[in-house]
Amino acid sequence: MQFASLRERAEKDWQRIRQHPMVVAIGQGTLERSVFRTFIQQDALYLQDFSRVLARLASLAPDIAAARLLLAHADTVFQVEGELHQSAARDLGILEGQLGRGPKGLITKAYGDHMVRQVMQGAFLPALAAVLPCYWTYAEIGTELYGLGLPEDKLLRDWILVYSGDEYRRAVDEIVSLFDRLAGASGKDEDAQVEEVFDWSMIYEWLFWEQAYNGQQFFVN
Numbered sequence: 283m284q285f286a287s288l289r290e291r292a293e294k295d296w297q298r299i300r301q302h303p304m305v306v307a308i309g310q311g312t313l314e315r316s317v318f319r320t321f322i323q324q325d326a327l328y329l330q331d332f333s334r335v336l337a338r339l340a341s342l343a344p345d346i347a348a349a350r351l352l353l354a355h356a357d358t359v360f361q362v363e364g365e366l367h368q369s370a371a372r373d374l375g376i377l378e379g380q381l382g383r384g385p386k387g388l389i390t391k392a393y394g395d396h397m398v399r400q401v402m403q404g405a406f407l408p409a410l411a412a413v414l415p416c417y418w419t420y421a422e423i424g425t426e427l428y429g430l431g432l433p434e435d436k437l438l439r440d441w442i443l444v445y446s447g448d449e450y451r452r453a454v455d456e457i458v459s460l461f462d463r464l465a466g467a468s469g470k471d472e473d474a475q476v477e478e479v480f481d482w483s484m485i486y487e488w489l490f491w492e493q494a495y496n497g498q499q500f501f502v503n
């Protein structure tokens with residue numbers, strides 16, 4: 283099993299993500315502030331789960347090089363994306379101390395629980411597969427939107443610059459290389475498990491955009 287085959291099977295899900303009206307609106311610089319605000323609030327909550335999952339994944343890693351890489355990623359998530367959130371929060375009027383707090387949306391919770399479940403079950407490759415869509419879809423979106431030309435709105439421009447940037451791309455390359463190295467000798471049963479987990483994360487990626495864009499139906503209060 284290699285990442286390329288996962289990427290191939292995800293084509294349909296990828297197309298609906300890249301064509302999602304919220305992704306399009308970020309690229310065109312027309313996204314409503316309230317939608318972006320919801321997104322940043324939920325993403326800050328999501329990143330907390332994501333970072334913890336990476337740290338636990340490190341403890342399951344079959345070798346020390348993999349463990350160190352995953353631990354480093356658990357931290358850099360906050361340096362790269364966390365900083366973006368902090369600066370967006372200031373521009374969006376999210377009060378100091380309020381970022382990463384507050385009620386989780388249904389999808390934020392379900393996606394986080396999905397990743398946590400995989401890592402708690404203890405099988406390394408399926409748990410690694412759960413975090414792959416998070417990495418690569420944002421790099422693809424960032425690169426694609428950057429190619430269309432940066433919008434004037436600083437908030438949206440900064441978002442695109444982070445996900446199209448070298449630092450984020452390097453992180454994605456590291457995780458994909460790790461997957462390819464460790465999944466090289468996986469068996470049929472494990473491959474099926476990896477695919478199922480990966481497919482669910484792709485669905486959650488799409489739903490995460492839906493949640494921010496169509497807010498009300500995904501929030502309990």
Ligand SMILES: Cc1ncc(CN)c(N)n1
Nearest residue numbers: 325328363416417420490
């Ligand atoms: C939901 C989600 N997916 C992916 C990313 C990019 N790491 C993110 N910040 N949030």
